[in-house]
Every structure is written in structure tokens, then in C-alpha cells.
Amino acid sequence: MSVAPAERPGSEPGRTIFQKGAPGRRAFVCPDSEVPEIDPRELLPERLRRAQAPALPEVSEPELVRHYVGLSKRNYDLDSGFYPLGSCTMKHNPRLHERAAALPGHARLHPLQDPEHAQGALELMWRLQGALAEISGLPHVSLQPCAGSQGELAGVLLTRAYHEDRGERRHKVLTPDTAHGTNPATVTMAGLEVVKLETNGAGGVDLEDLRRKADDDVACLMLTNPNTLGIFDENIAEIAEIVHGVGATLYYDGANLNAIMGLTRPGDMGFDIVHFNLHKSFTQPHGGGGPGSGPIAVSERIAPFIPVPVVARASDGSFALDHDRPKSIGRLRAFHGNYGTFVRAYAYICSLGADGLQDASQTAVLNANYLLARLQEHGLAEYLPLAFGELCMHEFVLSGGPLKRRLQV
């Protein structure tokens, strides 16, 4: 027995692929080895060999397809409607990006291909670095981090390296108590200590508390701006002054960057380090929890420490991976970052251009604010999840411009 009649999508949930099929069945047909046969023990001594095959599923190709198509139907996806959760950081995922990323020149390019045979990929990364620098107002970019939280880790390690390079060992990192959980978790992993900051009535940083806590032991302040209510911290200039005043760095959690692109820039606000979530602000599909991508952009003073490699353009116009950065904090992963996500983010930036990005942000802010207004009106602020679906949709009313179609808030 295999796919029982009851195995229609929706019915009998929970039966896994391991419970389907039958012994000996499989989809894979193994090619001939074509090479002279040799005693297996000569190839690999018994002692190093696996004794029993791993108990992987045993299913035919149609069973396999049906099982996973069936599971897919038990997911709720962005292409069918809005999310009750996370929807305001989620964008429409244009299918063009999938098509472009699947081109063999991108998808089947080996990461260790000689740079002269990967000029297109390196150029794409270089252009993305440049675009992210321009968007953030911070000139130096590393595409290495695999997701936002790894970008944060890079940021805190950069801060450490920066201070250590100046002979200082600062151990405190200030984070508002409303910060995303990855912020404090990152601080610990980077060997520093979290010091919580109070939030004021408007959801911003409590300046009094900040002044109290900003001392010579503070390495960094991590901030998200605008914050989760879509409110821009109007004191940001003052905050920067205080933080810089004690010699600390200012870190920008870029998860909400899509609200300000083209309107204002973290670099101009005084931030030293920012991470981007390409899977939020730049249409990398969320995949039900990844893949993501968390590039960082930094100011001049942080630049010597950014992870290797960085894509550099030589005077002859060719592109190369620059590993020769003696003060770098090093690598965060193998190879050069989640290139497939770069293709999509870059495609998004090309599609929208400067105007389109600004339109996208304006629409996002307008909606966030409208949402806020409506929530207050209805006294529903506590019940965001339920109200989201209806309200976010009004974004459509606005999107008249030719490019706004790509904007989903």
C-alpha cells in the first residue's frame, strides 16, 4: 500500500514521507560508474564504512511529488494573500527574480571559480555593495552575513575590533527594551554585555536614561529606527551626539529600512554600522524561514575591520575579491555570501531605481501610519495580528505610479 485514497491534501495530516512508499522503492536511477570494478574493501576499508544504509524514505517519484505538493497546500503563502504576521516587512516577491537567479551563469557558478571567469557575479556584487552604500549613506559594505542576526554579530564584532584597535576594551552594549530578540542574543555571543535602555512615551529612546547609562564602558548603542510602530525617533540626532560623545558606536538594525529608503539615511543620522535584511526590504522570498541575507554597511572609521572578502574594482575595470585586509575581523562563513539573494536584491533595485525605492518607502510609511491611526481609532492597538490583513491592503489605493506595483507593505 502506498498513497492511500485518504491521502488527499488536507486529509490525514501528519503522515510523513518516511511513512509512505515501500521497501526498495526510489525515484533516483543511478548512472553506471563506467570505471573498472574494484574490490570495495580496497576502495574503502571496512572499518571506515557504513554498515547499514540510513533509513531514508523509499518512495517513487510520483509519491514524492504528491507528498510535497500536498504539504505545500498546507502552508499559507504570500502569493495567496497577506500574512497575519510579519506582513509589514514582507514584500511582493517578483517572479522575475527567480527567473534571473536560475540562469545557469548565476545558479551553476562555483564559488571558487577563477575571478576572471566570474566577472559578472563579482560586478553584480560590486554594484549591490554600491547601491547599499548609497541607500544607507555608509560607504563600505560587506555582503558576507547570512541573515540579519549574523549582520548584527558582524556589527558588534566590528565595534569590538574598532575599540580594541584603539586600545579600549568596552564591554557594554545599550539596547532599548523593545529591541528585537536577536540584538541582545548577538551581544552575548560577541562577548559583550547587554544594558537595557528605557523607552519613552513615543516609543523612542528615553534620553534621560541614555544620558545616565552612556559611559566609557559603552561600546555601542543598537537601535531600530523607525521602530516597530513605524515611528521615527525624532531625537536621533541628539542620541547620536550622546553616543558618539562617549566614544561609542551607533548600530542600526535595518529590519525596518524599507520605511526610509530614499527619504533619509542611517549614515546621515550618525549611525556607524547598519545591517540590511535582503529578505525583508529587498524582496528575497522568505522561504518559510530562509534563506536570508544580512549585508552590512559601515562608516569610514569602521571600514578597516569589515569581514573578508570584499569585492573591489581594479583600475582596469575588472573585479576581484579582496582578502587583503589585515585588520579585518575575518570570515563569518565560507565563500562570499548568499549570492543567490544578491541577484534578487539587485534585480529589485534595478527595477525600482531611486524613484521607485522612495515611492516604496513612502507607501510603507503612509500605511504604517494609517494603520496606527486606525488602530487607535478603533482602540484595537493590542490586537494587531487580526487587524493587519484588512488594513495593509489599502496600500493598493495609492499605488498608481507605474512602478509602485512592486510595493507590498
Place this chain on the structure above:
Amino acid sequence: MSVAPAERPGSEPGRTIFQKGAPGRRAFVCPDSEVPEIDPRELLPERLRRAQAPALPEVSEPELVRHYVGLSKRNYDLDSGFYPLGSCTMKHNPRLHERAAALPGHARLHPLQDPEHAQGALELMWRLQGALAEISGLPHVSLQPCAGSQGELAGVLLTRAYHEDRGERRHKVLTPDTAHGTNPATVTMAGLEVVKLETNGAGGVDLEDLRRKADDDVACLMLTNPNTLGIFDENIAEIAEIVHGVGATLYYDGANLNAIMGLTRPGDMGFDIVHFNLHKSFTQPHGGGGPGSGPIAVSERIAPFIPVPVVARASDGSFALDHDRPKSIGRLRAFHGNYGTFVRAYAYICSLGADGLQDASQTAVLNANYLLARLQEHGLAEYLPLAFGELCMHEFVLSGGPLKRRLQV
């Protein structure tokens, strides 16, 4: 207003794409013309111009995607389970075929590309012609027909041309009363007359009736073998003798060909013309009603009349489209046939090979018979649709061989 909250899949069915979106909205961004602007009336006189834009939908890209993804979810598909209808002629649709057919060298090849720059496509067609000839036992193949019914039309027109070439005008075509509706419809369109044949107890042709009706006016007998119950007409040799005896041709409706591939061949049974349903026997996905493909294979005596063009191999090994067939019935369509379906059918034949095709047929027959036995046992023969789903599944019990996984009955 656009995608209302209620517009989740399943709810509010029936709202069409025309009822969504808002005036002025669209997904398409038009490229710049880049050429000097010219008075539109000079380009195209007012009189020839459209006055009002057609009332096509006005939706954003996300709305468009959601609408059609939503509609797709209101379909029941082969990748989720078996069909209550048509399932025994439907096969698993390997995804490899879609990947191969989408390669730009296949998918983005213009039909009027110079043959020297389409050698791969022509070779594929030539190989497919050869494989279909081998499978059917009939040496000459035309890939032109767009589907089974057009293959039938080709067949009847070929029969007419054959007789007319011999100076005969025969106007009757014999078809069993159980024949698929396309058979009689085709006969009429081809300008001939349907004469119904009685069916005997075993579901085969009633030989007495055949002898009675087979006369000099009969152009052709159209037959499906095995018939819809999976039963092979054991009198086929005698039938052929009778039909050929009066100078008529024998046409094989190949919709059930997947039951006999590699076991027996229409050509060996005495058929003159056969059509294939690539969308049934050769895994072209059914697409909810097309595209299909209905190549035909014919015997030597019918060969001079087959549609143009045919792919021919020159002595230097190159491939060309042969239009120079003076007795041909002509074209049935523009260009060279549904090439995209050829890629898939050819991929299927390559995957299975001779053995695999035979395995596929044996499994199909075994199942058809098992089905029959079970139906009789349960006295359910009249209610095929409902019983199908459960019974066809037992096919899996058999499919142990490495290649059988591709076989879905």
C-alpha cells in the same frame, strides 16, 4: 478596493480578474520607444485605429499573482492525487521534461529559424519520428497534428487521398458504436460518412456485422485496440483481413497505445494509420485540456500522402524539413507541429528505453485487468468514476524496477 480580505482561496469564488484591481493599475511597465517621436496619425491613419482601449483587467502584479495562484488552488491536479476521470490514460508528468523543454535552445527557437541553426530541434524530431515508427510498427511518421482529433482528421484525409490517387471515391467509414466521439466527428469533417459497427459481447468488433458492411464503398475502419475496457480484440487479424479484402484502410486510434507499447504493434496487426496522443501515452502534461499532440504513423502505401513537412536526414547527416512531397494532403497547421510536446515525449522515451516502455505497458494492462476483475467482483462496472481512485493506486505494488517509478496508470 482591490483584494478584499475575503478573497482568500476558497472564499468568494467566481470573482474574475476583471472585477479586481482599479482603473489605471497594471503590472506591465512599458519600455521607452527610444525612437524619434512621430505624429501618431502619420504612423497609422485615424480610420484604422482603435478608438477605445479594450477593457482588459487593471491589476497590479501582486494582485495578478494572487488571483491566479488562488484559482489554481481550486483545481484538482495529478500532482496531488489521481483523477476520478481519465486516470488510466494519464501518466505521471516528470518535471525533468518541463526543465528540458524550457531550455532556451528549445523554448526560444523561432520556427522559421534557418534549418542549419535548428539542427538540434530537427534531430530531436527525427529521432522522435523514428521512435514512434518503431513503437507503432509503421515506418512513416508525421508530427504535424496538434492533438488526437487532428491526427484522426489527417488519417481520414490520408485515406481519401490514397483512394482518390487510385481513382476511387469511397465515402463510408466504419466505426464501432463505442468509438470516441472524435472519430465520427472527424469523419464528417473529412467529408465522409459514418457507418456504425455493432460491438460483440467481449466489447470487440462484431465480425458478422463487419462482413455485412464491408463493401467497395468503405474507405476505412477506425478502431481503438485495446478498447476502453482494456480488452484486446482477439479477432484483429481477421478484421484486418476483411477490411483489406475490400480495399479499405485500417485506422488505429492510439489513445490507448500505452497499453501495448513494446508488447505488440499496430503495424504488425495490419493497421495502415495510427495516431498517438503524446499528452496521454507520452507524458505531455494535460494542462487542464491541452496542449496536446497527435502525431501519426503510416504504412508504405499511405506514405506518399502524409502532411508536409517531414524531417529528413540527408546523406551528410544533417537534418532538413522536407516539403517536397507532391502527393501530400498538405498542411494541417502552421510550422512543424507542437515541438514543445515533442521534447517531453522524446525525453520520456529516452528515460524509459525499450524495456521501460514495455514495463509501462505491462503495468498498464495488468492494472486495467485487475480493475476489470475487481469491478466485476463488486458488480460496480457501471460506476467506474467513483471506483477508479482507489483501485488504480494498486499499481504501486508492482512498481519495483528502477524505471517503473515513471509509470502511472
Place this chain on the structure above:
Amino acid sequence: MLAAIGVGSLEELFERQIPAELRLREPLDLPAGMPEQDVYEHLRALAGRNRSVEEQLSFLGAGMYDHYVPALIDMLTERSEFLTPYTPYQPEVAQGGLQVMFEYQTAISELTALPVSNASVYEGASAVAAAAYMAKLHNGRSSIVVSEALHPHSIETLRTYARGYGMQVREVSTRDGVTDAQAWAGAIDADTSAAIFAQPNFLGAVEDAAALSESAKAAVAQDGPVVVAQVDPITLGVLAPPGECGVDVAVGEGQPLGNRLDFGGPSFGLLAAREEYLRRMPGRIAGATEDLEGRRGFVLTLQTREQHIRRERATSNICTAQALNALAGVVYLSWLGRRGIVELGELVLARTHYAREQLAAIEGVEKLHEQPVVREFALRLDADVDAVRRRCLRSGVNPGLDLYALSGRERDRGGLLVALTERRTRADIDRLVEVLAAAIEAERPAGAPAEQLLA
């Protein structure tokens, strides 16, 4: 299982059914089966021996055009739910597909300005033959008048089918690139079942569709012939639609609407008509209905026309047609939208004009006709077209179709048919001009002034 059937072995099962002398004694003479990766590599190698429009700057058209297919179409047509289902005979499990058909019909109807559309026929050439059969069923007359400026494949297909229908086909000649109005009116008589022209026609020229329809109807005292236009849907954003030009039945090749080239197929044929032809239409038609609880739903309607029910008296034998391709078509039209189809039409119109003027300015090239053109145009070269094309091909440019090579008609000698889409940029056009000019220069009969040769 064997026991249930009542046989002892697989062997016995076949022995008892297929007479021994008919059973294959040897395996089929086909190569052995291959693993997926090998099949893929084999098909990739074959693809590599084709030069696609990605590898060549191509101005080929003549019925199929290299328009951009938006990525979302691939995504939708590759969804199992659209790709793999059977024909929607059971509406309760096929509402999605049926609604797509309904929407497709609506879109085609809007585009052609004709009230009814079916859910697609095979493709553009046999669609002409299908329309002729509708005319036959409608008025029972026995001759078909067709402009010779249809695509040659359409005329050849019509002739093939017409032999079956028992109808005569009469071709009407052209004059300066369009159907000769006098010859047209003269060819039509009381026995004319259908009068067929193409818009734009095979030479790229825009016909005076309204005038052709009117004169066709006026040619017969009582009831004129069924006027059939073969249209290019992508031009209907700028060209007066058939429904507003007196046309009764519009047919056309649907490939330009979101379908890839695929070396010629599969694509779809569109077919729309005035209301009175509804019951003569071939193929499937989806209709809206309400279920018992008052919910809107869709079903295949008017099935009594079809072969399953009416058998030899069906309006057509067509069964499986082009559902998935028609899906691509309606998604494409929705992607363009009401404004987009006009903008795209204007864009292609402007580029076509530009290309035509630039090319006609080359020494040794002239326009084959002076009619307005919208997406394609014919030139006459003062040199051997085949030789000129070969030179261009060596430079990576396919300058278009050698008219004579396709049609085999003497009058097409020297003709080159050049097609534009939004994919061919101004830079591409300029490159074509450059390459073609050089090729003609090289191939032109030395010293012969163009005028003499062309006279």
C-alpha cells in the same frame, strides 16, 4: 493481483489476450533507458545545436514573435494545479481551470470587440479552417474566398481542410501590399460561404478591414458571406478591432500573448464571433452559473455542439486543445492591462516605423509596399536575399524572413519580411541597418542601379 484477475503469470495475461503471432518477439529497437541527469544532458546538447533568439539578434516574425514573456507566467503555467489536470469534465474539481477559460474568453472578446469567444483552438492557421467550417455550417455554401495576403501556411492549411469540407478555395490577389479591393468584391458571389482576410496581413500591411467587410457583404444581394479576419492579437491595442470593422468571426495565432516560441508550438488559436455564431463554434466554451447555494461557479457549456454528445453531427472534432497556452494568454493580457496593451502597441508601432524608414533608406532596399504597418513590414532587396541573409547571419543578425523561401511564389522573390517586438531596441535596429547595408553592398549586382532591377 494476478489471482484476482485469474491468471497465473504476467505472461499468461498477455498470452490469453494478444494472439501469439502478433506479440513482439524482440524488444523494441530503441536505446536503453537513461537516468534523469543523462536525459537532461542529452536534451541540453540538442538544445545547444539550435540558435535561439537569445543567441542571435533576430527579426524573424511571420506568425510567431519574440515578445517578452513575464516571469510570472512561467510560475503559473508550471504550477501542478494548472499543468497536470485533465480536461475539466468534472466541474467540481476544476473550478480554477474553468474560471480561467471564462476569463480568457472575456479577454479575447474585449480584445476583438466580438461578443463570444471559445476557450481556444489549436493555433492560428487551423483556426482559419475552423472559421471556414463555421461558415459552412452557417450558410451551407461551398466556396471560400481568401486574400492571398494571408500567411502561406494558413492558406495551405485552409486548402487541406477545405478538401475535407468539400469546399473550393479562391485566392484574391494583392495590390500594393493589400488585398485588391476590386478583385475581392469580384470574387465573392452567392456561393461564397466565407470571405477571409488577414489584419495586419502577411506583408505587414494594415488592411482597410471595414472596407473589406463592407464590400464583401455588399457583393451579394441578400445574405453576404461570413466575413473572417485573421488577426494578430498584440496589434489590437492600436488597430480597430474586428468587431468594429464588420467582421463576423475573428481568428488568430495566440503565441504573441505570453507564449514562448517553442519552434512553432504549442501555442493557441483564438476564435471569437458575433453572437449568432455561438452555436456553430468549435471547441470548449466555459460559462458562469450558480450552484444550489447561489454561489457563482463555472461549467463547460453548450456541450451539445461537441463531438462527445453530437458525434458525427458535431460542429467540430476538436477535443483536447490549448488550455494551458490560453491561460498564459489571459495572464499576459491581464499583465499588460487595459493601458499596457495600447502602450505596447504604440511602442511596437513606433519602432516598426523607425526600422522601416531606416532600412528603406539603404541603397538597394525599398519598401515592398507603401501601406501603413504596425509590427512587421516587407522590403524588396536589390540583391540575392539568401546570400544577403547568410552574410547577416554570420554577423549574428537574423534580418528576417526570405519571403520566397517560405512561400515559393515567384512574386515574393527579393522580399524580406522584418518583424519588431518590444524586445528589439533602437540599438538593435541600428545594428540591423548597419549589418544589412553592408551585406547588400557586398551582394549587389555591381553597378546596377536599383531602379532598373526593381522595375
Place this chain on the structure above:
Amino acid sequence: MLAAIGVGSLEELFERQIPAELRLREPLDLPAGMPEQDVYEHLRALAGRNRSVEEQLSFLGAGMYDHYVPALIDMLTERSEFLTPYTPYQPEVAQGGLQVMFEYQTAISELTALPVSNASVYEGASAVAAAAYMAKLHNGRSSIVVSEALHPHSIETLRTYARGYGMQVREVSTRDGVTDAQAWAGAIDADTSAAIFAQPNFLGAVEDAAALSESAKAAVAQDGPVVVAQVDPITLGVLAPPGECGVDVAVGEGQPLGNRLDFGGPSFGLLAAREEYLRRMPGRIAGATEDLEGRRGFVLTLQTREQHIRRERATSNICTAQALNALAGVVYLSWLGRRGIVELGELVLARTHYAREQLAAIEGVEKLHEQPVVREFALRLDADVDAVRRRCLRSGVNPGLDLYALSGRERDRGGLLVALTERRTRADIDRLVEVLAAAIEAERPAGAPAEQLLA
């Protein structure tokens, strides 16, 4: 809408929020937006300037491998229902994704013979660092012992993270291609939190995993270090799995399992462990549960480890990881199946052996070590590796990795790392042999016998 918010214009909305001096006065300095077709052509042009494994016969490996990705994986990962959803925080709308995670974990667990697996980490190198953090949380010790025969990127990544952890990294040298057993045991002491080796290692050699684990544990009287193995999942059909070799935590790069190369990412990192490490694991873990009506369902479990709840005391900061890539992984493993993974392993093993022997027979080439190899092996060339590679590249063959170019370590000079997959046929190997032999012949120091140079 503006009224509801209480502002008069969009302008005002921003004025009232973003201080004037911070607002961008000029548009971003980025190119103007482009239509879809232009973006596509631009990205296609960039792709065209890369040489993929389709355009080159490539024996590159060293962490990512060109295995055949079955077409059904693309189909599944491109389905909107898998591609576009958010993280499954709301199980009632994400049962599909959660069940996939659960199945993935089961498959990784079977493959590694370790009872618990998480739902993936970023990739293979940072997975090593993640395992080291688990060790730190587990035993609080401060040093990490690592075989130098890990991929250099893994060691570099570990060092980056270790600075954050406040841990020291000690590298253990190799001997004849594998971790030096004596040095290994000698390096481990009571302060060693984790002892890490790779299987197979960076030079392609199969380590004696059981012996390394045992000696690591034995090196400390009471409680030995956490033994971590970085494995290549595709080899686990033939190699003794970590769970049967005394390994506590197995990590690895998941790319070979149904993920494309993508110039290095995204892919996924696998991480499995003995039960006692479950609560130290980073990232998401899906668990089976029953709903109120007794139906089986899936949820994210043990979330109290995670940063959302535990914040600065979380077991890791990892949040978004590689759900879609892990889906590809479990589908691939299911496609191979229980038998397939063994067959594939044996196939690659046989071809690797063949290639190694054939190549080592070339004059001027020798094995870099004599250890058994399963899918990759290191050679030493008696010629400048860079020059030899360039010659091969000109013939369309990428013979593998220049070890020194990647690692920058003197001892790697002359080293070439050659990887095999089921995609490289015997004919491909024979071609490599031919091309490499010719290249070495041309580049070899004249007359110098190999033995001297290599001594």
C-alpha cells in the same frame, strides 16, 4: 487616508516625523528604474560573463559540489506555498512548512546516526562555530582544538566567532593527509571545550573518525571535550556515520543535497547531536504534537532556547536561516532514498578512485597522501599549479582547486584538489587526464625529475 492619519499631505507626514536636516534633499544616486524585460536582459548579460559548470568541464569542489539537482526540486522550491511564506510562527497556517522541517530533521538524524537535528543553520563553516558555542554552553571551557584539515574557511570562521565567545583556537597539524593522532591527543586537555575534525577532510582523506573521537575523550580523565565532526552528507551513504564513531555533534555544508551552487550560497548547514545537547542547540526545531481533536500536527518546539524568549541568554542569535534550502535537502534525500544514497556514494567512490589513479599515473603528478578518499583528493604537481591550471582552463577544463591559492599556506604549494560527482563521467575524467598531462608536460621544469622537487 491622509485625513485618517491627521496630516494634510504626504510631505507633511514626513516633515512631522523626520527632522528636516536629516531628510534626503536629493534623490538617491542610483540608476532609474527599468521594465522587467530590461532587468532580465541586464542580469542575463551579467550571467553571461560568468563561466558556469555548464560551460566548463569542472572538477572544482572544496566545499561545494556540482551534483545533479533533480527537476522536481526546482518545481517544489518554486511553489509559492514554499517560496514565499514567512517563518512559521503561526503553526495553524504553516503545517506544511513545519512538517517539512520535521521530516528534514528526521532525515538528517538518520543520515548522521545522531538522535536530534535542528531545522538548519546558515551553512557549513559557521555551523562549526555554532557547534563550538554549544560546547561552550555545555561545559564552559575556553579552548577549541581543531584539526588543520578543516576547510580553511571553516577555520577562519571559527576564529572570528571564537573571538566573540572568548575562546582560544588551537590547530592540530596533519600527517600524511589526516589529522596527526598524536598531536591531536596531545592538544586536548581539561580546558578543551570542543575537539573538531572534518570527515572527509579538506584534502579529501577519510579520517579514522572513531579513533579521533576516542582519543579525544580519553585525553581527559573525567569529562572529555565535545567531539565535533564536520561531515559531507553525500558521503554518508558509504562512510561510517558520526553517530557511530563517538561524535557528539555533527555539522556540515548541505549544498550537495539538492542545492545549486549559486556562487556559494544560499545553501544550508546541517547540525545534529546526541540527545543531551538538544537544549543547547541553535536555531529552530520542529516537533510533532497533537491538537485538541487528536490530530497530529507540528510546531516549533523548545523555543525557550531562542532569542525571542530568552534574549541575551539564548543559545544562539540565529533567527532566519535556510528553510527553503533545507526543503531541497530533504526532498533530495527522499529522491535518492535509502538505497540511492548508498549507490550514489559507491558510484562517486569508484569514480574518485579511478580518477585519482589515472591522474597520479601522469608523469609529474603524485598523490598528496595515501589515505582512502571518497569524493575528492589532493595531488601534488611537479609544476607551477597556477600555470598548469591556466593551460587547462584554455582547453575548457577546470582541473580543480589550487590549494595554495585558497589557503595561502606554504605547505599547500603545488597542491591540486580534484572533486568528483556523478556528473563527471568516465569520459570527462579521461579528458581531464589528457589535458592535465599535456599542461604539466608543458609547464614542468625541464629535465627535473619529479622525485627531487617533491622531496
